[in-house]
Amino acid sequence: MAETTGTPAAAPDLSVRLGPLRLANPVLVASGTFGYGEEYADFLDPGRLGAVIVKGISLLPRPGNPPPRLVETPAGMINAIGLENVGVDRFIDVKLPLLRQRRATVIVNIFGNTVDEYAGLASKLDGEDGVAALEINISCPNVKQGGMVFGTDPATAAAVVGAVRARTALPLITKLTPNVTRIGEIARAAVDAGTDAISCINTVAAMAVDIFSRRPKLANVFGGLSGPAVKPIALRCTYEVLQAVKCPVIGVGGIGTATDALEFMLLGARAVQVGTANFVNPGVSVEILEGIERFLRFQGLDRIEDFIGTLDTECLFPFAEDACGVLDLS
Amino acid sequence: MPKFQENALILDHREVADRTWLMRLMSPKIALEARAGQFVMVRVRDGIDPLLRRPLSFHRTFPEEGCIELLYRVVGKGTLLLSKTVPGMNLDLLGPLGNGFDLPAPDARGPIALIAGGIGIAPLFDLMERIALSNPAFDPQQMNLFYGTRTVAELLALSYFGALGVRVHWSTDDGSFGHKGHVTRMFAQFAEDSAFRPESLYACGPLEMQFHVARWALAHDVPAQLSLESLMACGLGACLGCALPAASPDDPAADGYVHVCMDGPIFPAGAVQWQKLQVHRPPPPIFLSD
């Protein structure tokens, strides 16, 4: 442990590299939980974030699923939005310029019903000023065609990633679903097909019913669970993926505090995404960023890169004599 | 319109009717910007269960004093927890959110109808106060409030409305006070008997009630503003969870959605496709375990 000295240390270096993508800091906001970036501008400066990942975009606008589309569950929520979005053309014409103005680093989450649609999206977004990377969503549980189907089979996952890779020079991030038996295999297929990084995880397939109306609480019956309830699942998936592949991994699922974020980074995630927590506290992503910075100072670390992946997998019996365990990062 | 996150001090909090609580909060930034019909997202407590905020409409606003009042009905976990909070505590609020009601034109003189079902009275009270304040020439007797609840215990006291001088038409489903039956029936009957044609109509209440109001307004060509509800996660237009099926009269093929938190919560009667809404009655007011 570093001794505290009289002179304030220089701010720790929070920048991270994810393959070809270099981010000013590791705190990103997850697709579908931050709109197109404008929605939260009253509460925080999107330019401060490592990146803003926008709502999933398809070639044509999509109305999404019928309501009710969401339900709250203990420590989480289930959504069945069904990838409602404005379509790629309107995104480029209307939404992207606003994000550019805010000097936000933008990652576009893309989604198609067919491999060709993914490829078409990549072509349209390739070279668009202000797009830093593409996140390929092969993991949405809320759409009948495409979506999660692509993410549950290594061959189709590879086909999508390969088709996108062929159409763009942008850094590619592939977003995986936890709704599979061996997530490492899907990750390996995506890496072999040319993805530069992996996001892990999308929502967990889930359900809720009402004993009074005797009906499902979501019109779609099933939806995707997110929030604190899924963090242990996301951590396990991240760990498995990190063991299966060498490429950079972005942890996502139930992150709402700096401690949560650091847990993923301890495993080896090079960045994190904050999702549902944005709904609870619109400024939370910046608070997490500040909490990470405080943690690094406290630990006497100059660079976040020095913390990433330093997990010692030998588990010791915990004793509460070390004050480090109760450091308040919030 | 700016939105704020404010840590609001609870100044007063009491039960004013059956399971119905009135809370007064110090929230100067939000109070200054608030319009009638807008709402706040309330964090009922720290921690992760319940995780999400709860939307509550402005019941009254006092921009000069920097205060707002919320009126809410305890229906589940979140509102139950909220009812346990006491003056001196703080609540984290986001607001003001949504579009709010349009007030009648400054030269409006004709009658106005306000239809409230149950806790739907909450935003209409602010609206009535603002109409009275913004338009001194307006005769409060021209404001007709049709107010119905299940039973007399849920009705807000008469004295509450006295100061405003509006005409209140009461109803209860069980006939324990005022007209017996649904408030929409009372309203339709009154309109028919007295050839009552409001210049504008405002309503808030359960979806089923709003459906009847919308049908009446469309059939009689009366401009209506309905405060609609939907389950919300963000309240800001980011999650797209609060969708209702949109009806665009010009384009019958349109099958998109409107979003209650940003396109609403106030909508004209023809804005949503009522037949596509699966309206089912809310559960009986009991709690099984909590």
Ligand SMILES: Cc1cc2nc3c(=O)[nH]c(=O)nc-3n(C[C@H](O)[C@H](O)[C@H](O)COP(=O)(O)OP(=O)(O)OC[C@H]3O[C@@H](n4cnc5c(N)ncnc54)[C@H](O)[C@@H]3O)c2cc1C
């Ligand atoms: C824009 C807006 C303004 C509102 N203003 C007020 C207000 O001023 N006063 C007030 O009492 N209530 C208001 N509501 C409704 C209020 O938000 C819900 O009653 C509250 O969220 C329920 O939370 P809970 O945790 O107590 O119930 P839960 O445990 O979440 O649910 C209990 C029961 O209430 C139903 N319910 C939950 N949320 C809603 C909702 N949004 N609309 C209708 N039924 C719901 C559930 O389906 C369930 O049957 C408003 C809703 C919206 C969308």
Ligand SMILES: Cc1cc2nc3c(=O)[nH]c(=O)nc-3n(C[C@H](O)[C@H](O)[C@H](O)COP(=O)(O)O)c2cc1C
């Ligand atoms: C309302 C909502 C909408 C979402 N939409 C998308 C989407 O369009 N594309 C996508 O890849 N993930 C989407 N997600 C998944 C999130 O990006 C994230 O992977 C997931 O919610 C887990 O993180 P969390 O627990 O921090 O929310 C959505 C999640 C929610 C809650």
Ligand code: FES
């Ligand atoms: S509640 Fe999130 S978009 Fe309306």
